[in-house]
Amino acid sequence: MQRTLFGALAAIVLAAATSIPVLAQTADKPLAKRDLDQEGIVAEVIESIRKDGVLTVRVRFRNTTDKPIKFLLVHSGRYDDNYISAGNTKYSIIRDSGRNVVATPTDGGGWIETTIKAKSTWSWWAKFPAPPADQKSYTLYLKVGPPIDDVPIVDKS
Numbered sequence: 001m002q003r004t005l006f007g008a009l010a011a012i013v014l015a016a017a018t019s020i021p022v023l024a025q026t027a028d029k030p031l032a033k034r035d036l037d038q039e040g041i042v043a044e045v046i047e048s049i050r051k052d053g054v055l056t057v058r059v060r061f062r063n064t065t066d067k068p069i070k071f072l073l074v075h076s077g078r079y080d081d082n083y084i085s086a087g088n089t090k091y092s093i094i095r096d097s098g099r100n101v102v103a104t105p106t107d108g109g110g111w112i113e114t115t116i117k118a119k120s121t122w123s124w125w126a127k128f129p130a131p132p133a134d135q136k137s138y139t140l141y142l143k144v145g146p147p148i149d150d151v152p153i154v155d156k157s
Helices: 002-028
Strands: 032-035 041-051 054-063 069-074 083-086 089-092 112-116 121-129 137-141 148-152
Touching: 032 148, 041 148, 054 069, 054 112, 054 137, 089 121, 112 121
Parallel strands: none
Antiparallel strands: 032 041, 041 054, 054 121, 069 112, 083 089, 083 137, 137 148
16 A cells, blocks of 8 residues: 555656646747846746636746846836737726736835846736737737737637
């Protein structure tokens, strides 16, 4: 009994260990990316999923330098400076019944400011109303740089 349990546990650990690199490789390749206005920071769209009328977007901000960089994404509660457009329509971040954005939360003053360590990353997410099903991509506008064009939409059911 003990050998069988040990063998089963070893098989599970081995299976999990061998699948980790595959998942890491998938997560490392961004769907779209763009250098930002702040030198040394690159925005990488790593998730863009449309499901049940909602588009979930996740962006990884990569510090490519050898020094920490202070990074400001939202100030004074101005979350609407970050949005998407598809076709001829602008989509703002969804708000809940309390008028709070459904996204990475701000601090008490309405700011999202962080220090990204050297050669490290920091991630941000937001939920938007999904563009119509015939729209297969969009442009992401972040207040910190030029638009990120042609971000593909991945449909999930």
